[in-house]
Amino acid sequence: EPLIPMESSEAEPSESRPEEDGAAPGNCLAKKMEITVSEAEKRTGRNAMNMQETYTAYLIETRAVESQNEGQCSPVDSLWRRYSEFELLRNYLLVTYPHIVVPPLPEKRADFVWHKLSADNMDPDFVERRRIGLENFLLRVASHPVLCQDKIFYSFLTQEGGWKEMVNETGFQLKADSRLKALNATFRVKNPDKRFTELKHYSDELQSVISHLLRVRARVADRLYGVYKVHGNYGRVFSEWSAIEKEMGDGLQSAGHHMDVYAASIDDILEEEEHYADQLKEYLFYAEALRAVCRKHELMQYDLEMAAQDLTSKKQQCEELATGTMRTFSLKGMTSKLFGQETPEQREAKIKILEEQIQEGEEQLKSKNLEGRDFVKSAWADIERFKEQKNRDLKEALISYAVMQISMCKKGIQVWTNAKECFSKM
């Protein structure tokens, strides 16, 4: 069964166990187990409505990591899962660990495509990139100090049959906050923690800027593709031209060949760039996960405020009944004034009920307060962890992007230098 999410000691293992940058805590699953999503397969089957459907299944392979090896390889376990099961897992984690920034899944549908990329879910390139994304998701969860200990997660990796039932039995769907409630809370909360408000703004803006970046990048890729491919026409025309030339012929012909090479090189370049785009996308979706944590806080805070407000009004009522004065206007007070007073016994009974309620309320408020503070504490710890991870990952992504650009420039120099040499021999 899932751990109680509020245990702050569990939420901060990284403090008790200082690791080097980027390494997951030593006790997490990723250290004990090798996880890969190694294959993808097209399947057909019947869905819930008993209709035929085609979907892709992914093979998850796991193997225990033996720290002391006598050269033995432990056996590989494997099972097949489809995307919807991954979604189910993630939803479970979201509900069960609302204070954690839960790693996102790769996109459900191809988005931010440029014309060469297919928007088709069944397209092999898309499937391949999704496979990588799913593996990345599992590794992220497995290296998270809190999430990696979840039993449902473990079963997801190891237990083929009956996993779905197991998840549903946890009843997590019932615990899920309704969207409407959350939206309401967002608008009406009076005193949320300032840090969460800032974080909310940050995640909104991050989503916006990364979306913009991905859109423009896709257009850039499109245009660059066009530039390279048109150069292929030079190859053809130089070849045709060389046929009517005597001395110039050879140089032209071989230069044309280099133009063809140039035109063909863009395919690999842009394929590599897609990985960069995928890295950006992960953080685009991470921004959504951040937002979810903020929403949870707002909800809890709103709940707290409502409970406090309710308590205050009850206390007030009690006081009014006891003292017989009417501080604030109430319909009840009016009617009782108009239509006669209650008997002292009735009043006593009412007061008694109220006092009980007040006591309950005060206890509830106390525990809610505690909950809220714990949530803030543990959430903020995870958020700090997330920030570090994000800075590391994005720096790496930018470096690898720069490296890609450098490689592209070097290739360009090479091709044009070769062409220039051919021209010089004309």
Added chain:
Amino acid sequence: MYFLIFFSMPFPIFFSLLAAPRPHNPPAHPPQRGTPLGARRKRAPGPPRGHTRVPSPPFPSLPFPSPPEPSRAEPCRGQVARAAAAARGRAAQGRSRSASSAAASASSAAAWQRGGGGQAPAVATQSRAEPSRAEPGRASSGRRPPAPVAMSGAAPGAPKPLPSSGPKSLREMPHPLATSSSEEMGPALSPSPDLLLPRGIADKDLSLPNGTPVDTSSPASSSSLLNRLQLDDDLDGETRDLFVTVDDPKKHVCTMETYITYRVTTKTTRAEFDLPEYSVRRRYQDFDWLRNKLEESQPTHLIPPLPEKFVVKGVVDRFSEEFVETRRKALDKFLKRITDHPVLSFNEHFNVFLTAKDLNAYKKQGMALLSKMGESVKYVTGGYKLRSRPLEFAAIGEYLDTFSLKLGTIDRIAQRIIKEQLEYLVELREYGPVYSTWGGLEVELSEPLEGVSACIGNCCTALEELSEDMTEDFLPVLREYILYSESMKNVLKRRDQVQAEYEAKLEAVALKKEDRPKVPTDVEKCQDRVECFNADLKADMERWQNNKRQDFRQLLMGMADKNIQYYEKCLTAWESIIPLLQDKPETK
């Protein structure tokens, strides 16, 4: 006796003698340069060629308007010519494809071209003893006068203007620096002293009737010599004696119009120029005038193209820096090509263009000139059907067709690439700043993101420069060559017409029996024209081919270079931010 004659003869005659009796050793220079040019010229003073040339003794039978020099009548040569003409007449009947065209120019080759080594520039100038057999290798390329002879070949004695030939002689032109009065262009103007600049090797032997030194006048040897010298100028620039540059564009605003003038600077040691240096200002219409004049006066030669005359107002700003600079480069190229041409560079109009302070005054005078010369200069156009085009000209024609097609394709591709690059640039310009915006959101990532943004900005600048360079340097040269091809095709057509006329007349003659042994001068004139044209054209074609190769080599290497520079700039930008990205903040 023979010996005396030998030295007092103008060299063309010398050559005809030389060629007939014994083989001639070609000099060391590569034979393909300027060959046919020379070949034709030596033979007859005959047809109006539109270039300055020595008034070599005409055929006795030629009704050429120029007063013949009695001392120069060469029976020997005439006989050879007549015999050859007769042979031609016979051959014309038989009419094989190569024979007729070969016949047309063969006689000149036959007459004095024995033993010329080097390449045979195809059929038309193949020397042959028999009309029906073409002999490659004995081409007019063989004609390779030893240099000293060239010097002495000038028409001895009377400078004789040739009203029906080429441009007005310098002598007859008012000197730009002399008192300007529109003088009547008569054949017997006394030359102003400063126009006559004999080279000093020998006296009047060295100057043409029109005052140009012999180097250029004696067509065959000297022009071929010059061809060799001037075509080799990429190897040894010291042999060049004329340098022309176009620069310093300036805008002039007048009441009627606004226009741009360019400074044309000339430096020369040539005798035709009074001063070693000139600097004048010219506008586009002056260049256009020059080109027209050259086309009129040298119709057998390829005249380099000018950049396009008309620009769509509103689309292109004809006063923008880029446009003016592109045009300036093209005008400079135009003049340099003329400068490099062994015949065109001595053209009088060219000289005036380079030197006259008031070109407009000269232009007005030139109008009167033209009408007199126009008739003889202009060939008959149209009306004659060509029977068989010499293989080489057919080949050139086909080559040009394909060549201009391919150039057109390359032009379209280059334009497309520029267009795609500019669209890519538009996207990049939006892309870079987004990283900057993101950097504003972040703390630790702020610098790396700003760095990436700046880097992309640098790449944008580099790309912009690349596109500009291609637009300004690459496309105009391509287009120039397309124009060049077009004008070359026109010249080829003209040549065809000249040949067709000749063939038609020849056929007419052949049918009439009574004109036997005597070939009508009319027909001979045509024949001369054809041969001259073929020779000039071939020489120009070869030069053009060579220049084309160099021009395109340079052009394409330049294109490759610009792309290399673009990528190097981008590479530098990206490499420089790697350390920035890898930087770890001090406080962790």
